[in-house]
Amino acid sequence: MTPLDQLHVFNAMHASPNARLELSAHLGDGLAAALWHNRDDARDYQAPSHHTLSCYIDDGTGTFRRQRPADKGAPDKLCILPAGHESNWVINGTIRVAHLYVSEAQYALGCVRLLDREPRELQLQEATFTDDPQQARRFRQLIQLGWDEPAERLLASSLAHEVVDHALLSQVGVRDGLRLKGGLAPNLRRQLIDYIEAHLAQPLTLGELAVRCNLSEYHFARMFRTSFGLPPHQYLLARRLQRACQLLRLGDTPLGDVAMACGFASASHFTNRFRQALGATPGEYRRAFSR
Template sequence: MTPLNQLHVFNAMHSSPHARLEHSAHLGDGLAAALWRNRDDARDYQAPSHHTLSCYIADGTGTFRRQRPADKGAPNKLCIMPAGHESNWVVNGPIRLAHLYISEEQFALGCIRLLDREPREMQLQEATFLDDPQQALRFRQLISLDWDEPGERLLASSLAHGIVDHAVLCQAGLRQGLRLKGGLAPHQRRQLIDYIESHLDQAITLGELAGRCNLSEYHFARMFRESFGLPPHQYVLARRLQLACRLLRLGDLPLGQVALQCGFASASHFSNRFRQALGATPGDYRAAFRR
């Protein structure tokens, strides 16, 4: 995950003399969260490379987008600021709000897993002052957790994934006027998804995947990235880790068996990859959900 101070929206807020950061944390898997207070300010976000979901926690009734001064915020209102979009905000009076920052790769995984669509043909649709009680509740649960405590940060990560999944299902739409060039054919993409899902407990090589599409490894890797939004090895690892999280949450398999079922060569390799992605060991993850 990009360091917080390199995320455009976070950095724009942090640079304001009026805004105060209450709390922030990386939540793993290309997700990060921040809780802010601000008042009497103006903020501009210019084509960030990440998506931002925000929820007004308190006040905000004097906040509006510069182009829409008649529409004002309020507690529990949600805003969606997609990657690549510009938005300009005026804050009159106080506001307390939560941000969830989402990498393009995490959005891509959601498009493939939940929508069976190529990420490049989808976009997160911009929204201002959206009413969504489910999402507002998830945000309030998210900020009630202590992100500095490892177990609670893992619970926060699970909540953040729920927020992202809901946004992908409800707020992602097809890009208008897009003409796709290159990439894999839809039947090849679906065939690869099914093959990877059914072989997560086995070694999956680039050559093996390329051969299923009758392509060279080099050409396949490029086409895969165009269609999936991330490289083959990164996609396979993400699917392995998601399966591992499900097994750890819902079952009692020894960690060594979880590692083998998810295609990791050893428990130590599994633990290292899991820690890199989620900032905690598999044992810590299981314990957090048992509590």
């Protein structure tokens, strides 16, 4: 994922002389989190390239959006700041707020996996000071974990995925007035998803997937990215890693067998890819969830 200091919302907070960063960490899979304390401040967010989900932990009763001064924050209030949005905030008094930063790629994967829709069809809807006790509880559990400790960071990553999935299922709507051009036909997209899921253990190639859609590799790659929001190799790797996580959490299958079942050429290749994505080895991941 993009380094934290290149994430717009994180950087806007970090640039404030009044804001204090208590915790921050990359959680793998295009997710990062931060816990902030701020006071008597004003912050503007201009078209970030990532989504931000936030929960007020303490105080915040003097916080409002400049265009909506009557609506004030409070502990456990939730906000959703989609990629590309613009907002201006005023903080009177103090606030302690948790942020979860979500990459566009992770958002795209969620749209396909959870909603069976093309990411370009959908919009994560902006929300300010909403109530959702279950989601607030997840945020509070998240900030209690030790993000610097590998096993607890993995648990935090799992919890962050729950937060994102909940937001996708409850706060995503169809874009208004959208006319789709290019991309794969819906029936082809669904067939492709089913085929990939059924053949994750096999060494799938771009050519093999393109043939199933009667397209050249070049045109298939372009149309796949248009429909899925990310390139074929990135989608395939994400699905293989997700399958691996499921196998690691559900049993004691030898790591070499997990690697083969998920289409990795070797246990070492599997370990390297897993560590790059999640910041831990498969063995560390299994141990974290077997406690």
